[in-house]
Amino acid sequence: MSGSDASVLVEAARAARTRAQARYSGFKVGAALEAEDGTVITGCNIENATYGLTVCAERVAMFKAVSEGYTRFRRVVVVADAAAPPPPCGACRQILWEFGGDLEVILANLETETGRHQLRDLFPMPFDAGNLD
Numbered sequence: 241m242s243g244s245d246a247s248v249l250v251e252a253a254r255a256a257r258t259r260a261q262a263r264y265s266g267f268k269v270g271a272a273l274e275a276e277d278g279t280v281i282t283g284c285n286i287e288n289a290t291y292g293l294t295v296c297a298e299r300v301a302m303f304k305a306v307s308e309g310y311t312r313f314r315r316v317v318v319v320a321d322a323a324a325p326p327p328p329c330g331a332c333r334q335i336l337w338e339f340g341g342d343l344e345v346i347l348a349n350l351e352t353e354t355g356r357h358q359l360r361d362l363f364p365m366p367f368d369a370g371n372l373d
């Protein structure tokens with residue numbers, strides 16, 4: 241594993257994944273967001289019979305964190321049971337950027353970490369508050 245140790249965050253995301261509500265897709269995802277003070281806030285995907293109201297693990301984690309008063313973040317881990325775990329979807333990239341800025345995005349599966357990216361590279365031309373000045 242390269243870079244700083246993310247094992248606590250990875251384990252938190254794996255634990256959150258076990259609480260996923262994924263009865264339609266069967267694809268369980270966990271996320272763990274690290275706030276600047278080191279607090280870990282987790283999320284899992286929560287699906288809905290209407291499908292479209294499904295919320296991804298990353299957004300659940302970020303909305304929980306914002307609602308608890310956290311405003312600055314360092315990194316987020318996303319875990320799925322896949323050889324190549326998913327990077328955040330477009331909607332999640334927008335939300336992570338809005339509230340977390342250029343987070344480090346760490347991908348992992350149930351066995352190992354599989355990749356690290358900066359959010360600015362995954363989301364290179366954002367529409368954000370700067371466009372509303």
Ligand code: THU
Nearest residue numbers: 265267269285296297326327328
């Ligand atoms: N999902 C996430 O929770 N995060 C991702 O990064 C990709 C997709 C969820 C949404 C849906 O519940 C399931 O995975 C299949 O798309």
